[in-house]
Amino acid sequence: MAYQQMAYLYDQFMSEAPYDKWIDFTENIIEDSQVSRIADLGCGTGEIAVRLAERGYQMTGVDYSADMLTYADSKANEKNLSITWLHQDLRELEGLANLDLAVSFCDVINYITNKDELEDVFQQIFAILKPGGLFIFDVHSIYQVEHHFKNQTFADVLDHMSYIWFCIEGEEVGEMFHDLTFFAQEGDKYIRFDEFHHQRTYSIEFYHQLLFEAGFNNIKVYADFSLENLVHKDSERIFFVAEKA
Numbered sequence: 001m002a003y004q005q006m007a008y009l010y011d012q013f014m015s016e017a018p019y020d021k022w023i024d025f026t027e028n029i030i031e032d033s034q035v036s037r038i039a040d041l042g043c044g045t046g047e048i049a050v051r052l053a054e055r056g057y058q059m060t061g062v063d064y065s066a067d068m069l070t071y072a073d074s075k076a077n078e079k080n081l082s083i084t085w086l087h088q089d090l091r092e093l094e095g096l097a098n099l100d101l102a103v104s105f106c107d108v109i110n111y112i113t114n115k116d117e118l119e120d121v122f123q124q125i126f127a128i129l130k131p132g133g134l135f136i137f138d139v140h141s142i143y144q145v146e147h148h149f150k151n152q153t154f155a156d157v158l159d160h161m162s163y164i165w166f167c168i169e170g171e172e173v174g175e176m177f178h179d180l181t182f183f184a185q186e187g188d189k190y191i192r193f194d195e196f197h198h199q200r201t202y203s204i205e206f207y208h209q210l211l212f213e214a215g216f217n218n219i220k221v222y223a224d225f226s227l228e229n230l231v232h233k234d235s236e237r238i239f240f241v242a243e244k245a
Contacts, residue, residue: 007067042108046072096128104137113200124212160185160238166240216242
């Protein structure tokens with residue numbers, strides 16, 4: 001029940017998320033490329049995959065949560081879009097090959113908190129791309145985690161639901177734990193459920209090195225949806241664009 005509720009509530013609380021900015025950033029990066037086949041890795045409820053499919057791309061969405069994928073499939077069906085949904089862990093990708101592009105947005109990669117597993121994920125993504133294919137992803141900057149998230153409390157109250165979110169500092173730089181409590185109205189009462197998430201971000205140099213070791217080259221770094229290729233000390237969201245050699 002918790003995962004079913006989380007999938008539904010996720011869209012409610014993420015209604016103001018800048019999905020169109022992710023789409024515009026992606027299309028600006030690939031505007032001079034012949035991109036057709038795209039995988040959205042960590043697609044959640046399918047907001048980005050559906051938007052890209054509406055623009056004519058052949059989409060595959062991959063996520064660890066079956067309930068998230070159920071909502072994603074419902075959205076695609078409502079819009080009469082043909083999207084392939086795969087219930088998989090990014091650390092064990094199967095059935096994908098020769099893709100033009102893989103994207104992973106909304107800090108999905110920050111959920112890969114172990115260095116060895118992050119190396120494996122980058123290597124697997126490299127393997128599913130065609131030669132010349134691109135991998136685009138974003139992460140929280142260390143500045144964002146250290147100055148805006150750690151040891152902070154967040155809350156939101158909507159008409160039929162609310163949450164309290166404690167962001168707890170981890171032992172390592174860039175590491176944090178999210179302790180979330182949700183209340184969702186069900187009839188004349190509210191149902192409570194809890195989620196506990198672990199995230200970690202690393203330095204730009206660290207990600208660059210792991211991408212290079214996985215075989216990627218022509219690695220470019222951007223910040224906060226800007227294409228000016230400028231990263232400042234107070235940039236909050238870091239974007240990487242890497243090409244399969």
